[in-house]
Each structure stands twice: as structure tokens, then as C-alpha cells.
Amino acid sequence: MKSIINYSLVLFLLVAVGCTKDIDQFNNNDKSPTTVPANALFANSTVELMDYLSSPNVNVNTFRLWSQHWTQSTYTDESNFQLINRNINGEVMERMYARVLRDIKECRGFINANTTNSESVNNTQLAVLDVLEVFAYSILVDIFNDVPYSEALMGVDNLSPAYDDAATIYTSLASTLDGAITTLSGSSDMGDFAGSDLIYAGSTSHWTMLANSLKLRMAMRMAKYDESTSRTMAEAAASGVFASNADHAYIMYQSSTPNTNPLWEDLVQSGRTDFLASQTMADIMNNTNDPRRAIYFRNLDANGDLMSTGQHGLDGAYADFSQPGNVLEDPTHPGVLLSYAEVCFHLADAAHRGWNVGGDAATHYANGVSASMLQWGSDQATADAFLLEADVAWDASMADQRIGTQKWVAMYDQGLEAWCTWKMYNYPAMGVAAQANTSTPTRYNYSVDEYSVNSNNVSAANGGSDDTFDKVFWDVD
Numbered sequence: 001m002k003s004i005i006n007y008s009l010v011l012f013l014l015v016a017v018g019c020t021k022d023i024d025q026f027n028n029n030d031k032s033p034t035t036v037p038a039n040a041l042f043a044n045s046t047v048e049l050m051d052y053l054s055s056p057n058v059n060v061n062t063f064r065l066w067s068q069h070w071t072q073s074t075y076t077d078e079s080n081f082q083l084i085n086r087n088i089n090g091e092v093m094e095r096m097y098a099r100v101l102r103d104i105k106e107c108r109g110f111i112n113a114n115t116t117n118s119e120s121v122n123n124t125q126l127a128v129l130d131v132l133e134v135f136a137y138s139i140l141v142d143i144f145n146d147v148p149y150s151e152a153l154m155g156v157d158n159l160s161p162a163y164d165d166a167a168t169i170y171t172s173l174a175s176t177l178d179g180a181i182t183t184l185s186g187s188s189d190m191g192d193f194a195g196s197d198l199i200y201a202g203s204t205s206h207w208t209m210l211a212n213s214l215k216l217r218m219a220m221r222m223a224k225y226d227e228s229t230s231r232t233m234a235e236a237a238a239s240g241v242f243a244s245n246a247d248h249a250y251i252m253y254q255s256s257t258p259n260t261n262p263l264w265e266d267l268v269q270s271g272r273t274d275f276l277a278s279q280t281m282a283d284i285m286n287n288t289n290d291p292r293r294a295i296y297f298r299n300l301d302a303n304g305d306l307m308s309t310g311q312h313g314l315d316g317a318y319a320d321f322s323q324p325g326n327v328l329e330d331p332t333h334p335g336v337l338l339s340y341a342e343v344c345f346h347l348a349d350a351a352h353r354g355w356n357v358g359g360d361a362a363t364h365y366a367n368g369v370s371a372s373m374l375q376w377g378s379d380q381a382t383a384d385a386f387l388l389e390a391d392v393a394w395d396a397s398m399a400d401q402r403i404g405t406q407k408w409v410a411m412y413d414q415g416l417e418a419w420c421t422w423k424m425y426n427y428p429a430m431g432v433a434a435q436a437n438t439s440t441p442t443r444y445n446y447s448v449d450e451y452s453v454n455s456n457n458v459s460a461a462n463g464g465s466d467d468t469f470d471k472v473f474w475d476v477d
Contacts, residue, residue: 038114038125039196041107045132046198048099050251052092053139053416054335055262056275059086060095063415066440067408067422068280068312068430070324070415073273079313080436081468083444090447092143097152100136104129105153121191124204127183128193131211134173134180135337138218141166142420143444145472146461160454163461166473167225170218174233177215181240184208198251199337210249212240213343220346221424223353225474234350238357241347242340245375249337260331263413268329277322279314280431282306284405288389295376296412297322313433327377328413336414341375344368345407352399362394365403372410400425423475441468442475 055061056070062078064070072079083089111117111125140147149169151161185208194202199210219233242248253261257269266272277297285293286305293306299322301307309316327333348364350357366387373383386392395402404425411418422430423442430439445466450458462470 037192038107038110039192041103041110042125042129042193043196043198045100045103045107045129046251048095048103049132049136050198050335050337051262052095052100053337053414056266056415057262058274059088060091061415062088063419064275065278065415067411067415067418068278068440069412069418070275070281071278071309071312072315073276073318073321074315075274076313076315076435079278080433081438081441082436083468084448087447087449089144089444090449092140092444093447093450096136096140097148101133101153104133104136117191118189120187121189123183124187124190125193127180127187128190128197128207130176130180131184131207131214134177134211135214137169137173138214139416141169142221142416142472144446145443145470148457160457162457170222170473171229174215174218177211177218181208181211181215184211185240199249206247206249208240209242209247210338212237213242213249213338216241216343216346216350217338220349221420221474223349223424224476227353231350231353231355234346235356238347238350242338242343245340245371248339248341248343248375250334250339251337252334253332255331261333261335263324263328263333264331267324268331273318273323275324276316276318277306277308277324278312278431279308279310280312280428281409282308282322284409284428288386288391290409291378291382291386292373292376292409292412293322295325295327295378297325299323311434312431313435339371339375339410339414341368341371341410342407342414342417344371345403345410349399349403352396352403361396361399365394365406368403368410369406372406376412401427404428423472426477438469442471443468 052061056064058065058078062083065072065079066081077085078088108126108129111122114122117125137147137149145166146163147166147169148161149164149172151158154161184204187204190197190202190204200206215237216234219230219237222230253259260269267275282305284290285296293304294300297306299307299319306322308321344364345368347357347359348361348368351359351364352361369387369392370380370383373386374380392402392406404421404427408418408421408428411421419440422428422440432439445468446458446461458466
């Protein structure tokens with residue numbers, strides 16, 4: 001669902017919060033909950049979360065490269081799975097904890113101290129924050145496995161937080177989502193949050209859908225780890241998830257800085273020519289005659305095929321190969337948190353397992369492919385024709401291959417989710433990177449900074465192992 005909000009107002013509020021003399025002129029009590037507008041913190045946490053997921057900056061987010069959607073043209077360290085040189089793993093921690101989760105915590109404190117709103121409005125706002133918080137922590141678990149949770153964000157009261165067991169964190173997050181769903185489904189008033197809601201403009205019914213869709217995602221992550229819990233979660237969530245592309249969660253960026261999509265900032269504003277279609281992506285899309293090729297990328301060959309360097313992580317002249325498509329160079333290009341297409345593929349997986357999620361696997365699978373086509377500007381007739389391709393048509397005997405591969409393709413521009421899709425299904429087959437001489441790793445290891453400031457706890461995390469080829473708890477095969 002599209003939401004166009006005045007980011008400039010939000011930015012002003014955040015700048016004002018950080019400038020004492022600006023606050024003083026209003027003669028406010030510096031302990032009042034109105035000193036820092038809670039709605040500004042809500043908006044900022046949303047933007048920080050979305051900016052992280054949208055960014056292709058190799059100092060920040062390498063998942064378009066780790067998912068093998070893209071490779072690099074010249075400087076190929078990140079396509080070859082190097083993390084340390086740029087402290088990329090530390091950057092994830094900083095952005096999630098010091099920005100997203102800190103803003104959520106501070107916002108929650110101001111809401112709890114607010115006696116102006118009704119209790120119902122306060123509870124609704126807290127439930128929305130819970131959904132964002134679950135989103136952020138689930139990302140951290142999916143990337144690292146064990147992370148600080150129960151002792152996180154305590155500031156000077158605890159500068160060395162314990163690393164919680166990842167499966168235990170997921171269980172707690174699922175419970176938090178259940179509470180948020182109950183609250184949101186019984187409310188229609190977000191109060192002053194509505195004007196700062198960059199995703200749904202105050203629609204609690206859509207936030208309920210997002211919470212259920214996130215719950216379904218988490219359920220299907222765990223399907224091979226704990227089938228019973230996964231099934232219970234999926235069946236409970238299924239009736240409340242997104243029903244069309246109109247429902248999915250995204251932010252519409254703006255045409256002027258600083259509110260542009262981070263993609264535009266790195267692909268256009270920077271003037272750099274760093275990224276190409278990965279050979280893995282080229283092989284899969286070419287072999288299925290995927291009509292999204294000319295949307296996802298530009299500079300195709302005369303047959304409409306993608307051109308890549310021959311091996312993931314191998315450098316090549318930018319002009320000689322297929323490059324990220326023009327649609328990604330629009331500063332207003334939306335950043336997607338969770339899409340209807342993703343939901344459909346999760347439902348296909350659940351239905352194939354015989355779970356009671358409504359509908360059948362073939363229909364959900366076709367809906368996922370179609371939703372992706374429509375999301376990227378194609379039409380239903382094109383989607384229907386594509387679904388007849390031999391390596392695309394639904395085949396229950398190859399369910400993991402079909403769902404995994406087509407969900408991976410559909411998650412273009414959502415590199416983290418594409419990488420997680422590969423981890424869930426072991427499809428598509430990832431190429432061996434040219435310099436690393438390995439396939440894609442399955443987790444980020446912890447940063448050097450963590451070992452410097454929290455050595456005992458980080459050393460004990462993940463049973464004492466911190467290899468990028470270790471697996472997060474739900475990745476059991």
C-alpha cells in the first residue's frame with residue numbers, strides 16, 4: 001500500500017530533537033513526552049529500517065551480491081564474500097541497534113508517559129512499534145543467528161549484553177506479534193502516528209496484515225526446524241495476510257534528497273558503475289525466458305538475454321554486460337519491506353506440506369509469480385504465459401525447486417530476502433565465486449568491534465563458533 005508523507009517535516013522534528021537551543025525557544029519541559037515527538041521517532045525508525053534494506057552500498061548491505069542477483073564490475077571483494085575490510089557486519093549491528101531499535105525503544109517510552117492520548121491509542125501505537133521491532137530483530141537473527149536481545153539497548157546499565165539463543169528469540173518475537181495482532185485487529189485509531197506512518201498512513205487493518213504476513217514468513221523459516229510450531233503459526237496467520245499487491249508494505253521515496261531511495265544514491269548520484277547481473281541470475285532468467293529480464297536489467301543482448309561475466313565474483317567491463325535496470329535509478333522507486341508475492345510463495349510452501357492455510361499449492365505458487373510480474377509492471381497475460389514454461393510450471397514433485405527459484409527471482413531488489421530464500425530451500429544453486437572459490441556463505445560472522453567491546457559474550461554465541469558457513473538455527477539442511 002502506497003503512502004506519501006512529507007519527510008521534510010519528519011526531518012525537521014528529528015533535527016529539532018538534537019538541538020537544545022531550538023528546543024529551548026519553545027520553553028518546553030525537557031522531561032515532557034512532548035519534547036521529542038514520538039511520531040518523529042516512529043517515522044525515523046521506519047526510514048532507517050527501509051533504508052538499510054534498500055541500500056546497495058557495499059559498506060552497508062551486500063545481500064544483492066550474496067544472493068547472487070548482482071555481481072561487481074571492478075572491485076569484487078563483496079561479491080567474493082569479504083566482510084572485514086569494510087566492517088559490513090558491524091554496520092548491520094550499528095544500524096539495527098543504534099538507529100532502528102533505539103528509536104523504537106525511546107518512542108515506546110514517550111508513549112508510555114503520554115497521558116493525553118487515550119489508552120486505546122497508546123496501545124495501538126505500541127503495537128505498531130512491536131511489529132517494527134519484531135521485523136528488526138528477525139532480520140538480525142536471520143543474518144547472524146544468536147544476537148543480543150534480552151539485555152539489548154540497556155545503555156550504560158549494561159554495556160556487555162548477553163547473546164540470546166536465536167530460536168528462543170524467534171519464539172519471543174512470535175509471541176510479541178500475537179499480542180500486536182490482537183491489539184491492532186481491535187483498533188482503528190493510531191492517533192498522531194497516522195500522519196507519520198510512511199507505510200500505511202494510519203491504516204490499522206493493513207498493519208494487522210503486515211503483522212500476520214511477517215508471522216507467516218517467520219513460520220516458514222522454521223518449517224524444517226520445528227514443523228509443529230511452524231504449522232501452528234502459519235495456520236493462525238494465513239487468514240490475515242496480504243490479499244493483493246495493494247496490501248504489501250513499502251515506502252514511496254521522494255525525488256529530492258535526503259528522501260531519495262538509497263538505490264538512486266548509489267547507482268546515480270554517486271556516479272559509480274559498480275554492479276552487473278550475476279551469472280547465476282543470468283542463467284536462471286535466460287533459461288526460463290523470463291520477461292522480467294528487461295525490467296530488472298538493461299543492456300541485454302540481441303536475443304533479449306542477460307549478459308554476465310561468466311562466473312559470480314569475476315570482474316568485467318561495465319559496458320559489456322547487463323546492468324541494473326532503469327527502474328532502479330528512479331529516486332522515488334519504492335522500498336519494499338514485505339510483498340504480496342512473498343506471502344503467496346510462503347502459502348504455496350505451507351499448502352504443499354498439507355497445512356490448513358486455504359487454497360492449494362499450485363494456485364498460491366501461480367499467484368506469487370503473477371504478483372511479482374504485476375509488481376514490476378508486466379501484465380497477467382505475460383505471467384500466464386511464463387507459468388507454462390517447462391522449468392516454471394508447477395510440479396509438486398519439485399516443490400522446493402519451483403518455490404525456491406521463483407521466489408528468489410521475485411525477491412529482486414530485496415537482496416536479504418532472496419538470500420534467506422536460498423537458505424530455506426537450497427534453490428537456486430549458487431555459483432562458486434571466482435576469488436573466494438566457495439559458494440555463498442550462510443551467515444554474517446560477528447564484527448571485530450564486537451570482539452573488542454563484548455568479547456566474553458560474543459565468543460560464547462553460537463556455541464562458540466563464528467564462521468560464515470555456520471547456519472542460523474532454522475537452516476537445518
